Amino acid sequence: MEMTRRKLLAFGSGTFVLATLSSLPAFATLTDDAIAELTGGADMGEGAITLTAPEIAENGNTVPIAFDAPGAAEVTLFADGNPVPNVATFKFGPLSASRGASTRIRLATTQNVVAIAKMEDGSFQMAKANVKVTIGGCGG
Amino acid sequence: MASGVKPRVKVPKKAAAGETITIKTLISHKMESGQRKDDDGNVIPRSIINRFTADFNGENVIDVTLEPAISTNPYFQFEAVVPESGEFKFTWYDDDGSVYDTTKKITVG
Amino acid sequence: MKYTTIAIGSVAALVLMPGLAMSDPDEDSLTINGDISIVTETDAPAHTENLSTIYSGWRFRSDETQAFQMDDFDNPGMIGVENAMVNWETVDGSAGKSCASCHEGPETMAGVRAVYPKWNDEKGKVTTIEMEINDCRTTHMGAQKWKYTGGDMTDMVALISSVSRGMPVNVAIDGPAKETWEQGKELYYTRTGQLELSCANCHEDSYGLMIRADHLSQGHINGFPTYRLKNTKLNSVHARFKGCVRDTRAETYKPGSTEFIALELYVASRGNGLSVEGPSVRN
Numbered sequence: 001m002e003m004t005r006r007k008l009l010a011f012g013s014g015t016f017v018l019a020t021l022s023s024l025p026a027f028a029t030l031t032d033d034a035i036a037e038l039t040g041g042a043d044m045g046e047g048a049i050t051l052t053a054p055e056i057a058e059n060g061n062t063v064p065i066a067f068d069a070p071g072a073a074e075v076t077l078f079a080d081g082n083p084v085p086n087v088a089t090f091k092f093g094p095l096s097a098s099r100g101a102s103t104r105i106r107l108a109t110t111q112n113v114v115a116i117a118k119m120e121d122g123s124f125q126m127a128k129a130n131v132k133v134t135i136g137g138c139g140g
Numbered sequence: 141m142a143s144g145v146k147p148r149v150k151v152p153k154k155a156a157a158g159e160t161i162t163i164k165t166l167i168s169h170k171m172e173s174g175q176r177k178d179d180d181g182n183v184i185p186r187s188i189i190n191r192f193t194a195d196f197n198g199e200n201v202i203d204v205t206l207e208p209a210i211s212t213n214p215y216f217q218f219e220a221v222v223p224e225s226g227e228f229k230f231t232w233y234d235d236d237g238s239v240y241d242t243t244k245k246i247t248v249g
Numbered sequence: 250m251k252y253t254t255i256a257i258g259s260v261a262a263l264v265l266m267p268g269l270a271m272s273d274p275d276e277d278s279l280t281i282n283g284d285i286s287i288v289t290e291t292d293a294p295a296h297t298e299n300l301s302t303i304y305s306g307w308r309f310r311s312d313e314t315q316a317f318q319m320d321d322f323d324n325p326g327m328i329g330v331e332n333a334m335v336n337w338e339t340v341d342g343s344a345g346k347s348c349a350s351c352h353e354g355p356e357t358m359a360g361v362r363a364v365y366p367k368w369n370d371e372k373g374k375v376t377t378i379e380m381e382i383n384d385c386r387t388t389h390m391g392a393q394k395w396k397y398t399g400g401d402m403t404d405m406v407a408l409i410s411s412v413s414r415g416m417p418v419n420v421a422i423d424g425p426a427k428e429t430w431e432q433g434k435e436l437y438y439t440r441t442g443q444l445e446l447s448c449a450n451c452h453e454d455s456y457g458l459m460i461r462a463d464h465l466s467q468g469h470i471n472g473f474p475t476y477r478l479k480n481t482k483l484n485s486v487h488a489r490f491k492g493c494v495r496d497t498r499a500e501t502y503k504p505g506s507t508e509f510i511a512l513e514l515y516v517a518s519r520g521n522g523l524s525v526e527g528p529s530v531r532n
Binding site: 061084091094095097 | 219
C-alpha cells in the first residue's frame with residue numbers, strides 16, 4: 001500500500017482514538033487502592049461470586065445491580081470510573097438467607113463494577129462487570 | 141431531618157418455619173452525592189443515607205454501608221430466614237443524624 | 250437466590266451499533282404486579298395517517314428499565330402516588346375540604362386519565378387533568394393553585410392515572426374538541442428551532458432509530474406522568490413537551506399554554522387504544 005499523507009493522517013488519528021479508549025478508567029488506581037485496603041493484599045479467587053449488571057445502562061443515574069455470593073460474610077461493591085470508587089458494603093447477619101442482594105447505583109461513565117466478597121473462611125472472591133453508560137439523545 | 145423521607149418495605153405476611161423470604165425496601169431520599177455544584181458553582185454538600193440495617197426479633201439479617209454512588213431513593217432486595225413468628229425492624233441512618241425506622245410483623249406457622 | 254431476570258435483550262445489543270438502522274421495538278409484554286395487563290401494541294387509530302401500528306414507549310426501553318415498571322414496589326414513580334394520597338386526604342383552603350370530601354377514594358377517578366384532555370362544556374374549551382385539579386382547588390376548596398408542572402400537581406396526576414392503568418386511552422377528537430385537536434396536529438407537524446425538527450420528524454419518521462444513544466419511541470403519552478431514571482422524579486406531559494421543543498433549539502411554549510394543551514390532545518389521540526400506564530418508568 002502506498003502511504004499517502006492523507007492515509008497517514010487517518011492512520012494516526014485512529015491510533016489516537018485507541019489510545020484514548022484504553023485510558024478510560026481514569027480512577028482505576030483509586031479502586032485498586034481501595035481493594036488493597038480491604039483485602040490487605042490477599043490473593044483473590046473468582047467463581048464463587050456472581051455479579052449481574054446491565055451490559056448497557058440507559059441512564060447512569062439509576063443502574064440496577066445484583067450479586068450472589070454463597071458463603072460470603074460481607075460483599076463490597078466498587079465502581080472504578082466514579083470519582084469515589086466505593087459504592088456499598090453489605091454485611092450478612094445470622095438470619096440472612098442467601099448472601100446476595102440487589103440495589104441501584106450511580107455510574108458516572110462507562111466503567112467496571114467490581115464486587116469483592118470476604119468469605120466466612122477469611123478468603124476473598126472477586127467478580128467484575130463492564131457497564132456501558134450511554135449518553136442520551138434528548139436531555140428532556 | 142431531610143424533607144419527604146419515607147421508608148417503604150415489602151415483607152410477606154406469612155411464612156413456614158425456616159423458609160427463605162424475599163424482602164424489598166425503598167426509602168424516598170435525594171442522596172445528594174456531594175459531587176454536584178449549584179448554579180453559582182458552589183459544591184452542594186453531601187447528604188445521604190449512610191447505613192441501612194434489617195433485623196428480625198433482635199437478630200441481624202443485613203447491615204449495609206451506603207456511599208454517594210447509591211441512587212436517589214435507595215432500594216434493596218435481599219433474603220431472610222424466619223425461624224419463628226416475630227417482627228422485622230428496618231432502620232435507615234441519615235448523614236444529618238436523623239434515623240428512620242419501620243417494622244413489619246410476620247406469622248410463621 | 251431468585252432475582253427478577255435481568256437479561257440483556259436485543260434492544261440493548263443493538264445500541265452498540267449506533268450506525269445501523271433498526272426500526273423495531275422489542276417483543277416483550279407488560280403486566281404490572283402480575284395483575285394489570287397493558288396493551289403496548291395495537292392498530293393505529295384511523296386518524297393517524299402515517300402509522301399502521303402504535304407502540305408504547307415501554308417497548309423501546311432496555312429490559313432493565315422495563316423491569317422497573319412491572320411491580321409497583323420497584324417503580325419509584327409510586328413514591329409520587331403515595332405523596333398524592335396524603336394530599337388527597339389533606340384539607341386545604343377556605344372551604345375546609347380535601348379531594349376526599351367530594352370524591353371519596355382516589356379509585357373513583359378510574360377512567361378519568363383515559364379520556365383527558367377533554368372538552369369542558371361549562372368552560373367552553375378543552376381542559377387537561379391539571380386544569381381540572383386547579384379548578385377544584387380554587388373553585389371548590391378555596392385553596393391556592395398548584396404550579397402546572399410542580400411536584401404536588403404531577404404526583405396528583407400520577408395518582409389519578411394509576412387507578413386507570415390498563416384501560417385504553419380514548420380521547421375524543423370530534424365535536425367541540427375538533428378545533429383544538431386540529432391545532433395540536435398542526436403543531437405536531439410544524440418544524441421548530443434551529444434544528445428545524447417537528448415532533449413527527451423524530452417520533453413518526455424515525456422511531457426505532459437511535460438519536461445518539463437513545464432509542465426513539467413513537468412519543469406516546471399514555472405512560473405519563475413518567476418517572477425518569479435521569480432526573481429521578483415524575484415528569485409531566487407538558488414538562489416533557491418543553492424539553493423536546495427546547496432540544497430543537499427553539500423558544501418553547503409554556504406548560505399550561507393553549508398550544509401545549511392542543512398538542513397534548515393531539516398526541517394523546519395518537520395513542521388511542523394503548524393502555525394508560527402512568528406512572529411509567531423511562532430513561
